[in-house]
Amino acid sequence: xxxxxxxxxxxxxxxxxxxxxxxxxxxxxxxxxxxxxxxxxxxxxxxxxxxxxxxxxxxxxxxxxxxxxxxxxxxxxxxxxxxxxxxxxxxxxxxxxxxxxxxxxxxxxxxxxxxxxxxxxxxxxxxxxxxxxxxxxxxxxxxxxxxxxxxxxxxxxxxx
Numbered sequence: 001x002x003x004x005x006x007x008x009x010x011x012x013x014x015x016x017x018x019x020x021x022x023x024x025x026x027x028x029x030x031x032x033x034x035x036x037x038x039x040x041x042x043x044x045x046x047x048x049x050x051x052x053x054x055x056x057x058x059x060x061x062x063x064x065x066x067x068x069x070x071x072x073x074x075x076x077x078x079x080x081x082x083x084x085x086x087x088x089x090x091x092x093x094x095x096x097x098x099x100x101x102x103x104x105x106x107x108x109x110x111x112x113x114x115x116x117x118x119x120x121x122x123x124x125x126x127x128x129x130x131x132x133x134x135x136x137x138x139x140x141x142x143x144x145x146x147x148x149x150x151x152x153x154x155x156x157x158x159x160x
Contacts (some may be wrong), residue, residue, distance in 0.1 A: 003043065007036035021153035022146070023065025024058045027051060040160040046152045047150050051143070059139075062146055063109050069123050092120045093106045098125045105130060107138055114148035 001017075009017065010033050020030035052140045054062070065137040103111040118126075130138060131147050154160075 003037060003040055006158050014124060016045060020155055022064040022150050024054060024064050026058045027054060038148060040155060041156055043154060044151050047154055048147055051147055051150060066110055066112055068110055069096055069113060069115060096124050099124060103127060103131060107135060112142045112145045114145050116152055
């Protein structure tokens with residue numbers, strides 16, 4: 001779909017499309033109610049702003065829509081984003097699973113990273129590095145990663 005068609009969707013349909021990009025109900029509702037967007041750049045700017053204003057519960061809702069890095073994605077967007085892991089060998093998959101568990105034990109949520117165009121080895125390295133973050137730093141980093149993921153998914157949504 002293009003931006004014109006997205007702008008013309010009924011609110012309920014727009015929210016459904018937006019939650020395929022980010023599973024925060026508040027984010028999707030605010031984005032749908034902010035239409036119409038004149039350009040894709042305006043859509044992205046609004047998405048970034050709304051995301052920065054989400055409270056922790058809504059960020060957690062957004063995180064709930066993301067698989068662990070290395071799990072077999074069901075949705076096409078996740079498969080495309082994690083393509084670098086699809087070719088990973090068993091030892092790398094095992095290391096990712098172990099590091100994911102360590103991350104979740106430390107921070108209490110899924111490891112979120114913009115995986116698009118990155119190899120499994122690179123994503124494992126980033127994960128291990130982020131395990132050294134304190135909780136506040138990691139929360140800022142994951143919000144930044146969520147912004148990157150949303151930008152990619154929104155651009156795909158409107159055919160940009």
